[in-house]
Amino acid sequence: MTQPAFAAEVYQNQYLPAGGDVVDAIVTVTAGGTGGRATSTSAAQIIMVDCSGSMSTPPTKIAAAKMACSTAIDTLRDGVEFAIVAGTASAHMVYPDAPALRVASPQTRADAKAAVARLVANGGTAIGTWLDLSRTIFERSSAEVKHAILLTDGQDQHETREQLLEFLRRCEGRFVCDSRGIGNDWVADELRLVASTLLGTADGLENPSELPAAFEAMTSAAMGKAVADVALRVWAPAGSVIRFVKQAFPQVEDLTGRGTKVSERITDFPTGAWGDESRDYHVSVQIPAGALGEEMLAARVSLVSRDEVLAQSLVLATWTDDNALSTRINERVAHYTGQAELASAIQEGLAARDAGDIETATAKLGRAVQLAAESGHTDTAKLLGKVVDVVDERTGTVRLKQRVAGVDAEIANVRSVKTIRVTKG
Amino acid sequence: MPSEWRTSAGSPDECGSCGGTEFDNDNFCVNCGTRRPASPRHSDIDLDSVAGSSDIGKRHHNNEDAMGLAVADAWCAAIVCDGVSTSSRPDTASSAAAASGIRTMSRELDKVTDFDEAAVTAVLKRAVGAAQAGAALAAGSEVGPNPPSTTLVSAIVSPAGVTVGWIGDSRAYWVPDGDISGAGVLTVDDTLAGQLAAAGVTISDDAPNAGALLRWLGADATDTQPHIHTFVPDAPGRVLVCSDGLYRYAPEPTELAAITHTGTAIDVAQALVSFAVTAGGHDNVTVVVLPYTGPFAAPGSRPEPGAATVPQDADGTDAIEVAEVAPDPADRAGPPGNDAPQSPE
Numbered sequence: 001m002t003q004p005a006f007a008a009e010v011y012q013n014q015y016l017p018a019g020g021d022v023v024d025a026i027v028t029v030t031a032g033g034t035g036g037r038a039t040s041t042s043a044a045q046i047i048m049v050d051c052s053g054s055m056s057t058p059p060t061k062i063a064a065a066k067m068a069c070s071t072a073i074d075t076l077r078d079g080v081e082f083a084i085v086a087g088t089a090s091a092h093m094v095y096p097d098a099p100a101l102r103v104a105s106p107q108t109r110a111d112a113k114a115a116v117a118r119l120v121a122n123g124g125t126a127i128g129t130w131l132d133l134s135r136t137i138f139e140r141s142s143a144e145v146k147h148a149i150l151l152t153d154g155q156d157q158h159e160t161r162e163q164l165l166e167f168l169r170r171c172e173g174r175f176v177c178d179s180r181g182i183g184n185d186w187v188a189d190e191l192r193l194v195a196s197t198l199l200g201t202a203d204g205l206e207n208p209s210e211l212p213a214a215f216e217a218m219t220s221a222a223m224g225k226a227v228a229d230v231a232l233r234v235w236a237p238a239g240s241v242i243r244f245v246k247q248a249f250p251q252v253e254d255l256t257g258r259g260t261k262v263s264e265r266i267t268d269f270p271t272g273a274w275g276d277e278s279r280d281y282h283v284s285v286q287i288p289a290g291a292l293g294e295e296m297l298a299a300r301v302s303l304v305s306r307d308e309v310l311a312q313s314l315v316l317a318t319w320t321d322d323n324a325l326s327t328r329i330n331e332r333v334a335h336y337t338g339q340a341e342l343a344s345a346i347q348e349g350l351a352a353r354d355a356g357d358i359e360t361a362t363a364k365l366g367r368a369v370q371l372a373a374e375s376g377h378t379d380t381a382k383l384l385g386k387v388v389d390v391v392d393e394r395t396g397t398v399r400l401k402q403r404v405a406g407v408d409a410e411i412a413n414v415r416s417v418k419t420i421r422v423t424k425g
Numbered sequence: 426m427p428s429e430w431r432t433s434a435g436s437p438d439e440c441g442s443c444g445g446t447e448f449d450n451d452n453f454c455v456n457c458g459t460r461r462p463a464s465p466r467h468s469d470i471d472l473d474s475v476a477g478s479s480d481i482g483k484r485h486h487n488n489e490d491a492m493g494l495a496v497a498d499a500w501c502a503a504i505v506c507d508g509v510s511t512s513s514r515p516d517t518a519s520s521a522a523a524a525s526g527i528r529t530m531s532r533e534l535d536k537v538t539d540f541d542e543a544a545v546t547a548v549l550k551r552a553v554g555a556a557q558a559g560a561a562l563a564a565g566s567e568v569g570p571n572p573p574s575t576t577l578v579s580a581i582v583s584p585a586g587v588t589v590g591w592i593g594d595s596r597a598y599w600v601p602d603g604d605i606s607g608a609g610v611l612t613v614d615d616t617l618a619g620q621l622a623a624a625g626v627t628i629s630d631d632a633p634n635a636g637a638l639l640r641w642l643g644a645d646a647t648d649t650q651p652h653i654h655t656f657v658p659d660a661p662g663r664v665l666v667c668s669d670g671l672y673r674y675a676p677e678p679t680e681l682a683a684i685t686h687t688g689t690a691i692d693v694a695q696a697l698v699s700f701a702v703t704a705g706g707h708d709n710v711t712v713v714v715l716p717y718t719g720p721f722a723a724p725g726s727r728p729e730p731g732a733a734t735v736p737q738d739a740d741g742t743d744a745i746e747v748a749e750v751a752p753d754p755a756d757r758a759g760p761p762g763n764d765a766p767q768s769p770e
Contacts, residue, residue, distance in 0.1 A: 237458030238443065265456075287458070290442075293486040293510065297451070297458035314451060322511075 004031040004226050004276060006303050006311035011332040014298075014316040015325035021289045023298040025315040026248065026332040030278040031227070041226050044081040044101055044143035045219065046175075047072055048130045049094070050152040051086040054185065055121035061183055062121045064208030065151055069116045072149065072215040076104040077223055083137050084112055087130035087150075088123030089158040099137050124158040127194065128167030135171045144229075145273045146175035147222035148198075149215065153183035156190050164190070168197045176200050176272045178218045181414070182208050184406050188413035196253055199272035204411040224275030227305050231260075231268035232281060235300040238265070239288040242299075245269050248336035249280035251417040252343045268304070280421070282336050283315060290319050332422050335375060339419040342371040342380065346416035350387070350409055353400060362388075362400055370396030377420050383412040428497035430531040433468035433479050433490075433711075434520030436461045441487070462487040463520040463563075469691060470494050475501045476691035477713035478698040482670055483706030485510070490668045490711035491519040491575075493527025499540065500583040502530050503713035504556065507595050507668040509574040509641055517563040518573035518643050525559030526552045526577065540584035542655045549579060549590040549653055557642045557649040564644035574643030577651070578612060580664045582715045586657035586722075587611065587664055592640050592649065594619065596672055599728040600682040601662035608682035609728030611656060611664075615640040656729065657722040663693070664715040670708035671701045678728075690714040 012025035047069055055062040069084060076082055081101035084094040093099055095112040102108045130150065138146045156164055171177070177198035179191040182205050195202035205214060232255070236242055247253035259267040271279070285299045295318045302312030320326055349364030365388050372381040373393040381393070386408040388398040439446055440454040440461065448454055452461040466481040466488050475496045481488040489508030495501065506523045508515025530552035537544050556577055564572035576593025589597040594614040601607040613623040618635040621628055628635055640648055663685065665671075675681040684700055685693055693714045701710040 237454075238456050240458075290459070291486045294442075295460040295514065296442075297449075297453035297460070300449075300453075314453075318513075 004274065005033045006031050006274075008301065008303060008311040008313040010301070010313040010315055011330055012315060013326075013328045013330045013333070014318050015320050015322070015328065016289070016317055017323070017326040018292055018319060018321060019289050020319065020326065022243065022284065022286050023315060023317050024282065024284045024330070024333045025299070025301075026330070026336055027281045027283060027301045027313055027315075028278065029281065029303055029311060031274045032276050041145055041228070042079075042143040043145040043147065043223060043225070044138060044141040045076060045222060046083045046085060046101075046134045046137060046148040047215075048085045048087050048091070048134060048148060048150045049116075049119065050125065050154070051119055051121050051123065052088050052125045052154055053122050054154050054183070061153060061208050062119065064182070064211045066116050066119055068151070068211035068215040070113045071212040072219045073109050073112050073116070075216050075219040075223065076109065078104055080104045080223065081141050081143055082112070084116060085130055085133055085137075086119060087125070087127065087152070089126045089129075091130040091133035094119060099133060101137060101141050125152065125154045125156055126158040127152060127156045127190065128159050128164040131171050131177070131194070132167045134177075135174050138175045145222065145225045146228075147225070147273070148175050148177040149218050150177055150179045150194060151211075152179070152181055152186055152191075154185040155187050164193075168194065172197055173270065176222070178202070180205060180211075180214060181410065182211060186410060188410040191414055192417065199270060201251065202414050204407065204414050206407070206411065221275065225273035226275055227310070228273040230271045230274050230303055230305045230310070232271050233262065233266060233268050233302045233304045233309075234259075234283060235266050236285050237287055237297065240298070241286045242267060243284040243286055244282070246282045246340065247271070247279055248282040248339065249419045249421055252340050252419060253417070271303070280332075280336065282333070282340070285315065287317060290317065292319050292321055294319055335422045336419065338371055338375055339377070342368055342375070342377065343416045343419075345371065346380070346384070346412060350413050353387075353409070358400060362398060365400070366396035366398040369393050369398050375420065379418070380415065383408070383415060387412055428495060428531050428535050429472060430493065430495035430527050431470045431472065432493040432520075432524045432527055433470060433477070434464055434493075434524040436463055437465045441466065460514075463514075463516040464488050464491050468492070469695065471691040472496045472501075474690060475503065475713065475715050476689070476694045477503065477505075477711065478691070478694040479711035480698050480702055480706075480709065482702055482709050485709050487516050488709050489515045489519055490670065490709040491516070491523035492711050492713055493523040493530075494713055495527055495531035495534070497534065500534050500581060501715050502527070502534060502579070502581045503666045503715055504530065504552070504577060504579045505595050505666045505668055505711050505713055506556070506575045506577050506642075507593070507670070507709070507711070509576065509638060509643070511571070512574040512643065513569060513571050514563070514573045515575060518560040518575040521559035521563045522556035522575050522577055522642050526556030526579065529555035530579070530581070534581065534583070537583075542585050542588065545581050545583055545585045545588045545655070546653050549581060549588060549651065552579065553577060553590055553592070553642075553649070553651040557646065560642040561644040561646070568644045572644035574641045574646065576615075576638070576668075577642055578666050579651070580611075580666045580715055582664060582717055584720060586655050586720075587717060588653065588655045590651035590653045591615070592642055592651050593638050594636070595666075595668050598665040598667070598672075598678055598681055599656065599658065599662060600665060600678075600685045601658065601660050602687065603660060605679055605682035607660070607727065608678035610678050611654060611728055613652065615652075654729075657720070657726060658717055658728070659722045659724050659726040661719065662717050663690075664717060665697070665712055666715070667697075667712040668709060670706075670710035671697055671712050673708065674701050674704040690716065
């Protein structure tokens with residue numbers, strides 16, 4: 001089938017005052033033309049289901065997880081390799097019996113669903129071991145797109161943070177993983193850590209009944225990926241420093257520390273696999289200040305897959321003594337700077353609240369309410385409303401709620417990185 | 426002698442910032458990212474009787490001036506373009522306009538058999554049409570809010586006399602070989618101050634917008650018909666075609682004439698450029714020197730500043746041809762077979 005066509009567009013103010021040396025740009029990358037089904041791309045899919053004992057309280061949780069798994073299996077197109085893993089304090093195979101992948105067909109899908117139906121919830125939670133088993137299984141596959149789903153209802157109790165980080169480090173770059181939490185005991189930071197290391201998305205579900213739809217959405221998005229291992233390649237001039245590279249939409253993802261040097265001037269940042277979708281990146285470069293009237297290329301930002309350039313765009317800098325030009329702030333750059341601040345205000349505010357630092361929590365969450373209102377981020381405003389009582393959203397005056405359901409704070413946290421685009425007035 | 430034309434337009438081989446010699450497809454240095462300009466920092470073009478010199482000056486980052494020169498047995502011609510520094514990438518507009526304009530001018534002059542004012546005026550209009558097309562195309566396929574723009578001044582010395590055409594504030598001067606009190610400016614600046622002065626009203630150069638351009642060439646230009654004026658001198662002399670980087674230091678015709686010594690055209694051009702650079706070099710400086718050896722008008726003919734009105738007989742249907750401006754200096758020559766020296770230092 002068709003390879004998607006990639007396009008990259010730059011939004012920036014290229015004019016700098018005399019001595020100005022920082023250039024910010026938003027690069028919007030859009031891939032389209034596959035019709036959402038990339039049948040020419042080989043894909044492998046693993047589903048990791050939490051089978052710890054808590055999944056049976058209430059029993060609707062494990063039932064919903066089984067249903068979600070079955071729905072996801074039905075979404076796999078013929079020819080896709082897949083496996084189902086059950087996660088407790090260790091990981092074991094649900095389907096097939098041995099650590100391997102099976103090719104989706106009416107027969108294997110029926111067998112897998114039968115195996116899922118027999119699942120029982122009993123045991124602990126060690127997410128790292130689940131991921132590690134998935135990595136072992138994926139290693140045997142030559143599929144271009146390797147995608148996993150991790151479903152959990154609890155805290156990662158039966159391994160240390162260091163162990164989890166070590167397992168994640170081994171998995172990084174090997175497959176993409178979306179993480180989802182159900183029930184009341186999952187931890188937003190852990191889900192975000194998994195998703196962000198493995199270039200996937202993290203979310204919490206308010207009700208187990210949402211699971212089948214969520215699994216279907218994740219699986220079909222994965223099946224729609226037509227180009228794997230896409231990197232955001234940034235060329236920056238001699239004497240420059242890449243201050244940061246962040247994905248800014250659909251969620252904030254700081255890629256700065258994850259670059260790989262291709263050459264002295266060129267760094268690749270991982271973006272995972274692409275289907276028909278659009279993402280925004282915020283690139284900030286410090287360059288040697290030029291003379292008035294000089295124009296230079298501050299960065300060349302391209303999307304590459306296996307050294308093939310899919311799209312590229314130029315970030316420019318021109319020095320001027322015209323203040324009207326150099327003081328202009330690009331609307332998109334400002335918007336995403338605000339969205340990134342919103343995300344950290346929520347995360348820091350909730351962390352302060354957990355630590356009992358009421359003053360910091362109130363200030364940070366107040367600022368978050370204000371930023372959400374200013375940018376029209378109504379979903380986030382709604383989530384914040386479950387954690388704080390809003391006195392005045394314009395000034396960011398809030399009071400912490402006395403009684404907050406634990407899951408509301410985790411959902412606000414896990415979704416804090418979700419951004420919205422500039423709405424055209 | 427077959428006609429010959431040359432232009433200063435053409436990108437330098439080395440990056441002006443780091444000396445790198447590799448550029449990407451968008452003309453940025455692959456080492457330091459500096460944009461490769463469309464013209465070299467300094468150019469000298471010597472076609473014997475006609476010669477020009479162009480220099481970056483002391484303050485500007487690029488040479489945004491460009492020139493084109495052409496010569497044949499019966500005529501010689503020059504174009505000087507000064508990129509508008511408040512527009513984006515002005516060097517691309519001036520170099521494209523000078524290159525497109527001089528090529529068309531040379532080709533059209535070759536076709537003229539009876540040199541009268543009407544024939545030369547028609548050639549000049551066609552050349553400016555080509556220059557405008559070149560300047561407009563310099564904006565690229567996506568025209569930004571402030572596209573590349575340039576001024577243009579041109580002179581054709583022919584049996585019809587001296588025909589000057591211009592848009593903007595670059596100028597042409599007449600400098601007689603003998604008594605320099607007969608020197609004069611042949612153009613009227615397309616600025617508020619220039620147009621008011623031509624109407625007899627003097628305003629201060631410091632008045633708001635006094636020096637702002639009223640007309641230019643480029644993708645956002647609406648009125649691109651040149652002012653055209655023909656003058657028949659009564660004695661031999663030189664026509665100087667120059668950017669404001671020169672005349673800002675000697676605006677009065679007699680001042681400029683006083684420093685225009687006798688000598689070969691290239692010597693005079695270089696001396697005038699170095700005068701302006703020494704005087705401050707605040708802007709890019711470009712001057713082309715064209716000799717006038719007759720025919721002569723009756724004694725007493727004085728150079729008059731050109732009429733500020735646009736000729737009414739503009740036949741806007743003329744086909745316009747645009748020269749490709751090759752970034753490779755090797756392609757910067759005129760018709761094949763001419764081995765005139767190449768200019769950049």
